[in-house]
């Protein structure tokens with residue numbers, strides 16, 4: 001599959017005519033009446049009502065919805081697509097939606113894997129991909145001012161070619177996703193151990209609120225001027241405001257790069273090595289531990305659990321980092337560092353999912369986070385729980401992002417249920433996996449976010465912190481128009497569509 005440079009890449013072809021796609025979910029759809037449509041046309045030059053455009057714009061890469069596409073369905077469709085080209089148009093569209101009490105769902109790359117940008121109650125789909133580009137680079141402070149609809153590959157290429165710098169954020173979906181989407185989902189790049197997750201990279205935002213007013217957050221570094229309002233919007237998945245600008249940290253292009261690979265007989269022993277490396281203060285850009293199933297699938301390494309290491313940056317720091325890595329991996333089997341090359345060659349390949357879905361498999365990934373003391377239990381219990389679901393063929397995991405206090409475990413499961421049981425199997429697998437993770441003390445998600453798919457676990461995940469989130473939502477969006485039906489938050493437009 002080729003990605004569409006600078007534009008969303010559809011996850012899978014519709015089985016039939018995109019103009020006659022229907023809704024899978026039974027949610028009542030909010031139509032945009034003539035009065036509201038006139039208001040929208042006054043607010044934004046590009047308002048689209050064509051059925052085929054609406055069908056495509058209403059879906060993302062949620063794997064369950066890829067199965068529905070085989071029946072020419074999406075989860076739910078918007079009534080109208082608005083394509084603003086400026087922050088002013090975004091503010092005017094949102095003010096119009098607020099006045100008409102119409103739901104408005106932000107969408108950009110539409111590479112989310114949890115249905116977060118699906119307009120579950122219809123209304124307006126706010127396509128942010130027309131607001132893109134680098135506004136300014138401050139080379140002294142190493143800060144870039146960037147627009148939200150900028151696709152990741154375009155952004156990195158321009159930073160490197162024209163400014164000799166990198167933002168260091170490199171998700172597998174870099175060519176599918178945008179800066180605004182990274183921020184809204186609290187995303188993680190594959191080099192995050194060196195450069196940080198997006199919440200570490202961002203220092204300020206421009207956000208349009210539910211009434212159409214604009215707020216600017218951030219300013220001087222680590223300012224102590226009340227709570228950090230930037231972080232209120234990072235991870236809010238379009239439910240608290242729409243991001244129209246961002247200031248991100250930059251780094252010089254790496255002057256050196258070193259690779260290594262090691263093998264462990266057990267997954268826990270590999271986890272322990274990564275913990276020791278991080279706790280000694282070393283932060284190699286890539287530190288990924290694959291369990292034996294995943295390692296053998298990708299690298300034909302048999303029973304071995306494989307740790308891949310890559311660091312880049314200033315040569316003195318890279319040397320010191322790799323010295324610590326080698327000391328802490330002294331007891332491991334040393335593998336050919338060519339394995340890292342093989343990982344690099346495939347790390348942005350996003351083609352596998354479509355062909356598996358076409359062949360009748362139900363496949364998904366479930367990334368979670370836990371402290372070092374809980375990770376071995378989370379690994380055991382979640383893989384056991386996923387394997388116990390009838391029709392599961394395989395459940396495996398790797399550790400993908402690590403910190404001094406813990407790490408992200410990234411589970412993959414695949415099953416081949418009868419055709420009419422694909423949805424129930426998918427739901428059962430998620431129920432089993434997430435409940436096992438939560439019971440073992442893990443977090444619901446590390447970087448894919450919550451969206452629609454994980455909404456039903458939110459109260460268990462946050463406890464009474466969920467009431468605080470709901471209170472913030474009420475205060476910032478009293479009419480509940482911003483991306484309703486997500487994060488498990490109550491919606492004035494109806495019950496949760498995927499309870």
Ligand SMILES: Cc1cc2nc3c(=O)[nH]c(=O)nc-3n(C[C@H](O)[C@H](O)[C@H](O)COP(=O)(O)OP(=O)(O)OC[C@H]3O[C@@H](n4cnc5c(N)ncnc54)[C@H](O)[C@@H]3O)c2cc1C
Nearest residue numbers: 108109110111112116171172178180181184187188238243
């Ligand atoms: C093959 C594949 C690999 C992936 N690998 C990674 C990975 O390595 N790391 C990772 O973190 N994620 C990964 N993802 C998930 C996905 O790419 C990320 O969640 C990404 O950040 C979504 O960005 P997007 O522009 O596609 O957002 P969308 O899918 O369009 O939207 C996602 C959410 O963000 C909201 N949103 C989008 N833009 C804005 C805005 N400007 N203001 C407010 N809200 C907004 C939407 O309302 C929605 O709730 C992967 C996905 C796929 C399909």
